[in-house]
Amino acid sequence: MAGEYTLIPEQAFSDFISGTLHQDTDAYAKLLEAGFLVDDTSALSLDLLAVKLRTKLSNISRFTSLHMIVVTLRCDHSCPYCQVSRQSEDKEKYDISPETAGKAVDLIFRSPSRDIKIEYQGGEPLLNFASVEFITKYAVSLASKHNKNVSFVIATNLSRITDDMLQFCKEFDVSVSTSLDGPKDLHNLNRPMSGADSFERVASGVDLTRRFLGRSSVSALMTTTEASLGRVKDIVDTYVEMGFPGIFLRPLSPYGFAIKTKTYSKYDTRRWLDFYDEGLEYILQLNRLGVDFSEFYSSTILKKMLTPFSPGYVDLMSPAGIGIAAVVYNYNGNIYASDEGRMRAEMGDETFRLGNVHANSYDEIFTSDELLEPLERSFTGSVPMCSDCVYEPYCGAEPVYHHATQGDFVGFKPLSGFCERNMHVIKRLMSIVEGGSADSRTLRRWSIR
Ligand code: SF4
Known part of the structure; x- marks a missing residue:
């Protein structure tokens, strides 16, 4: 334990x-x-x-610190793997209203956590930057009133970033998380937009953002599509060339457009594991040559394996991180236990809807059956297979994933892609750590980042 x-x-x-x-x-x-x-x-x-x-387990006592606000569903990209049912750019009715935004921020500051992080999500949040400005300013004023720390991040494709926006980000210390799927041909294939120049836009957006906010204020996230399999070295090389300190080799999730467009079903966990193994080996090889570069899913698990600290990664927590580590406020005021729960709702499954900012109090939302039931039922210390599993302390409960793939919060673990992935990754990391080579020292270093 x-x-x-x-x-x-x-x-x-x-x-x-x-x-x-x-x-x-x-x-x-x-x-x-x-x-x-x-x-x-x-x-x-x-x-x-x-x-x-x-x-x-100390993160439980701090309660919800990550609050994601969907400021719009509009987006200028049409990625087939999109986990949100994004809307076209002209549909402004999918923007958050000032009234809804204000109520969401009021609720956020009811959280007992001293450190509040607000993440702007979309769609593409830069298409509704006025709401980003409004929420940021209001949150800063409430943070000072309640004596809390608040930080901000925008999850953006960077295609619309401007000097003025970055000036605002600099003033309010807003950092940026963007999407980068690999080299130009792969990125533009995965992330279509009018002009077919998503890669060029993200590359120049990263440069511009770094000039305003500093090097470490921009992080990037990739998604593995079928076209990415077999290209892991090219993908890692792109991240190294663009000066990122590491990469999260992230599999596709069974939510949103990824299901509608059947992108999710195009490869199984086994093929992703081959992709991960090849990527990890390549990254370790780079480290042997003196390139200091990490794989972030591995470093999250290594932190759990080799240190007493929790990395705070929502998918690898038990009790699950939904609601109690992170929560999502949708543009229309609906509140979801996680981003994946919101994505399920876009597909018509409201299982993880905890309430609405206009209709429910903080206590009603955070003690709702919709939150407590999946938390209680999926606790890995007591569910079949996990409770006997040697890897349980390094794994997590994933009620939204199992509900999406198997129809219940626990899932039958021998058929679970989440279980197969984690068993494989943990075993592999443990065998390298125990190998005592230069690679073992590299992994130990990742665990304390
Ligand atoms: S590896 Fe599988 S059985 Fe073990 S704790 Fe994780 S999900 Fe449960």
Whole structure:
């Protein structure tokens, strides 16, 4: 539960569970050190494990810190894998109104968390930048009134970024997260827009943003489509060339347009795992050559494996991160337990709708059955398979994914792509860490970033 692990020979494990393991064996010493075994010499070890467990779960006491606001569903791209049912640029009725935005910010500042992060989502948030400005200014005034810290990030394709917008971002310390799927041909294929120049726009947008906000204020996120499989080295090279410190080799999710356009069903987990393995090996090779570059999904899991801290990544939490780590306010005031829950709603499935800013109080929203039920039912410490799984401390509950793919919050794990992915990735990382080579040192470094 505290996340400790150790590797011992199979015979020693049998001796351990049958109570016959000798005190003078290596395995005994390893088990003692990791807290799996307690004897007269280890008076402090239970207290130590309790502290580790409390540290790992400390994010629960802070409650919701990430608040995503969908300022518009309009977008100038038409990506077939889009996880949101985006609308064309002229449909302004899909913009958030000032009244809805104000109510959302009022609710955000009811959160007990001292550190509030507001993420602007779309569609393309820059198409409704007036709302970004309004919400930012109002949130800053409420943060000072309630003595809280507030930070901002815009998830944008950067196609419409201007000097004026960046001046505003600089003034209010708003950082930028963009989409970059790899080299020009692949990016433009994955992310069509009028003019077919999405890559050129994102590349110049990244340069411009860095000039205004500094190098570390821009991060990028990629999505793996069928066309990306087999191109992982090109994708990583693009990120290295553009000066990013790492990449998240992110699989497609079963939500929104990705389902409607059947993009999601075009490859299975096994093919993504081959893509991940090849990418990880290539990134480790770059590190061996002196290029300091990380794979972020791996570093999130490594933090859980090798440190007592929680990386705060919503998909790898138990209790699940939905609602209690992150929550989404849609343009029309509806509140969802996660971004994926909002995407399900765009497809007509309102299971994860917690209420509406105009109709419900903070207490009604955060103690609703729609939130508490999936949290309680999916807790990995008590669900079939996860509760017995050796990787449980490094994995997470994913009620929205399992509801989308199998129709219930828990899912039958032998058929779960989420389970298959995590088992594979954790095993692979553990074998490299235990290998004791230069790669092992690289992974240990990633865990403390
Ligand atoms: S790897 Fe699978 S069984 Fe193990 S905790 Fe994760 S989802 Fe559950």
